[in-house]
Amino acid sequence: AQTVTQSQPEMSVQEAETVTLSCTYDTSESNYYLFWYKQPPSRQMILVIRQEAYKQQNATENRFSVNFQKAAKSFSLKISDSQLGDTAMYFCAHQTSGSRLTFGEGTQLTVNP
Amino acid sequence: EPEVTQTPSHQVTQMGQEVILRCVPISNHLYFYWYRQILGQKVEFLVSFYNNEISEKSEIFDDQFSVERPDGSNFTLKIRSTKLEDSAMYFCASSVGVSLSIGQYFGPGTRLTVT
Numbered sequence: 001a002q003t004v005t006q007s008q009p010e011m012s013v014q015e016a017e018t019v020t021l022s023c024t025y026d027t028s029e030s031n032y033y034l035f036w037y038k039q040p041p042s043r044q045m046i047l048v049i050r051q052e053a054y055k056q057q058n059a060t061e062n063r064f065s066v067n068f069q070k071a072a073k074s075f076s077l078k079i080s081d082s083q084l085g086d087t088a089m090y091f092c093a094h095q096t097s098g099s100r101l102t103f104g105e106g107t108q109l110t111v112n113p
Numbered sequence: 114e115p116e117v118t119q120t121p122s123h124q125v126t127q128m129g130q131e132v133i134l135r136c137v138p139i140s141n142h143l144y145f146y147w148y149r150q151i152l153g154q155k156v157e158f159l160v161s162f163y164n165n166e167i168s169e170k171s172e173i174f175d176d177q178f179s180v181e182r183p184d185g186s187n188f189t190l191k192i193r194s195t196k197l198e199d200s201a202m203y204f205c206a207s208s209v210g211v212s213l214s215i216g217q218y219f220g221p222g223t224r225l226t227v228t
Contacts, residue, residue, distance in 0.1 A: 103155045104155065
């Protein structure tokens with residue numbers, strides 16, 4: 001069974017600074033996908049970024065980038081130039097093809113002015 | 114931009130009553146999912162649905178739960194006899210396929226409160 005672990009329940013960062021959220025996972029599958037979802041106070045789940053396991057290159061979406069270490073089963077999210085609107089719960093998730101998303105416990109990120 | 118919609122946004126029901134949560138997935142998507150999130154906890158998978166049948170379900174998805182796609186647009190989750198522990202946020206999600214790594218797109222959720 002797949003497991004996803006986020007060891008940082010809460011983090012804070014100053015506006016315009018950079019923050020990194022950690023995620024580790026465990027799987028016996030060789031082909032899978034990893035995602036970061038954002039959940040603001042409205043509780044909507046918003047897809048932030050995705051990474052395919054067989055791709056060496058780390059994914060980037062504007063101010064969001066990942067550091068994917070396949071051997072270490074680590075998938076961290078870096079947010080550059082943090083904005084107040086980035087304040088949210090962030091969930092790391094794992095998916096094998098055609099299957100369910102398995103979520104971590106989440107990290108509450110607060111961006112301070 | 115197309116989005117997944119869910120109704121109602123908040124449902125209050127008494128223990129033992131039946132509830133139906135409704136979702137309209139993105140129109141060209143073929144795979145549909147239900148997840149739930151008990152307040153303060155992680156999001157948990159309930160069921161996936163493809164080609165008018167369940168493709169996978171979790172241990173949470175017992176006989177009290179059922180899903181249906183009654184027409185070409187709606188996707189519903191029915192809880193036959195609600196319990197207090199069913200109180201949670203329920204999310205519908207859809208994806209265009211399973212071999213494409215585009216992710217699952219979530220609706221805004223329905224908050225279910227069982228009293």
